[in-house]
Amino acid sequence: MGGRVIWVGTCGFARRHADVFRDLAAVEIQQTFYRPVAPELAARWAAEAPAGFRFTMKASQFITHEASSPTYRRAGRTIPPAEADAYGGFRATARVEEGWRATAAVAEALHAAAVVFQCPASFLPTPKNLEALYAFFESHGTSSVRAWEPRGPWPTHVVERICEDLGLVHAVDPFAAEPATAGLAYFRLHGSPPGQAAYRYTYTDADRVRLRSMAEEYDDAYVMFNNVAMHADARGFRALLGSGAQG
Secondary structure, three states, X not given: OOOOEEEEEEEOOOOOHHHHHHHOOEEEEOHHHHOOOOHHHHHHHHHHOOOOOEEEEEOOHHHHOOOOOHHHHHOOOOOOHHHHHHOOOOOOOHHXXXXXHHHHHHHHHHOOOEEEEEOOOOXXXXXXXXXXXXXXXXXXXXXXXXXXXXXXXXXXHHXXXXXXXXXXXXXXXXOOOOOOOOOEXXXXXXXXXXXOOHHHOOOOHHHHHHHHHHHOOOOEEEEEEOOOOHHHHHHHHHHHHOHHHOO
């Protein structure tokens, strides 16, 4: 495999921290999506991890999701109707900026390898949304890889152009769609095949072989499981790769 590195992990701690650090190579922090996390807490997580372990994280929903999203039930705040339009959509508002500051502070404390900006399916490729997306990413840089996960009907050529223009990595479930970017892959596995089984799906040996083949098409890859059996599935996939194939 030459110099290729495949980091295998889960979207969130599915087991005790010690078990995740022992068994896997990466974890994507989820708490940062729902509400601001203290950088001191993130620094403790980083201090617990062994050398070479990779942290990634989800950007604040204040940046990407409108206040009407059900995910705000875990935001820990009551949003007055008059402020609802200040959240999400990459808007140039104080609340979006609050979400960015919270995200950036934790990314620094974690030495996060990547920050994932996951958009809701309601965020469509309209001229208004594209203008906001470009303005946000052009003015908010970070030393972490910026991975963007659009959902909904985004044409591949549009995603490809945006990622090229803004220096983003297309985060995607490779069983659902092919990444629109090359070089580094960021796979988020939501259950395969996508559909009714979704998060309850357990990956088979055949799935793992296919996944390995897809990951090996890229220079390096993050393979992050996000299903009920994520820890076991990640361990199984890491075992298939062998100790020399991952960080």
